Amino acid sequence: MYSSELVKGTLRTIVLNLLKENGRMYGYEITQRVKELTDDKIQITEGALYPLLHALEASEDLETEVEFIGKRQRKYYRLTKQGKQTSKKKIDELREFIETLQILLDANKGTSHGLIN
Amino acid sequence: MYSSELVKGTLRTIVLNLLKENGRMYGYEITQRVKELTDDKIQITEGALYPLLHALEASEDLETEVEFIGKRQRKYYRLTKQGKQTSKKKIDELREFIETLQILLDANKGTSHGLIN
């Protein structure tokens, strides 16, 4: 499990990316998919996910349709047209950010500093 | 510039890594170094940095020595023995987290989903 501060900033992008790749998903499915894909290393809590989904719906990046499995309700989310743009922007930003982080982490490697320990 | 939510979770690790690579640095120097290394894409604000440095000193991951350049004070920070362990742990965690993110971002690429748009 990663420290929660790390996951914090990337949750929104992770969700947008999943929806981009999968067309539509419901909340519980998202939590399970992330668990699977990350081998339990990232676990999205419901208290973080549901408010985020509601916010993305309110900003019109997501739209919903409710279905019933027996008597139990499922709320499916999918990207709106605007949401597809948002998701692309966020995903590109995250990829660039990762590159920048790697530059930072590798800076000064190969100098006399930091080689011991 | 990256959205602040992205930078949020990584600030502590970035600072610990810089100190690991550079031996000792003072606050203002850290802000400038990060600006340089990231080509202005990450700018650490003083309101974020100084409280963080104080917290890392309180937790005994950092120790300080004050020097004077003329009449102006500089407060140098360096990793303690414990801080070196903390920094290694945090840096390793960040590297792993980046790998996990890349798995997530590349999941489902190559299926029929997500190829259009």
Added chain:
DNA sequence: CACATATACATAAGTTTCTTATGTATATTT
């Protein structure tokens, strides 16, 4: 068939960690 676990949603209080604003002071450049 009772009980535990899994599925599925939701919200609220509290915490952490930043942003934004402000303050103080010295040094350098124009």
Added chain:
DNA sequence: AAATATACATAAGAAACTTATGTATATGTG
């Protein structure tokens, strides 16, 4: 001399979580 850069610091407010709690249906197990 005035603006900008260097150098520290703190405080109020905002954002985005965690943790706890609540409701309800469905499924597996001894």
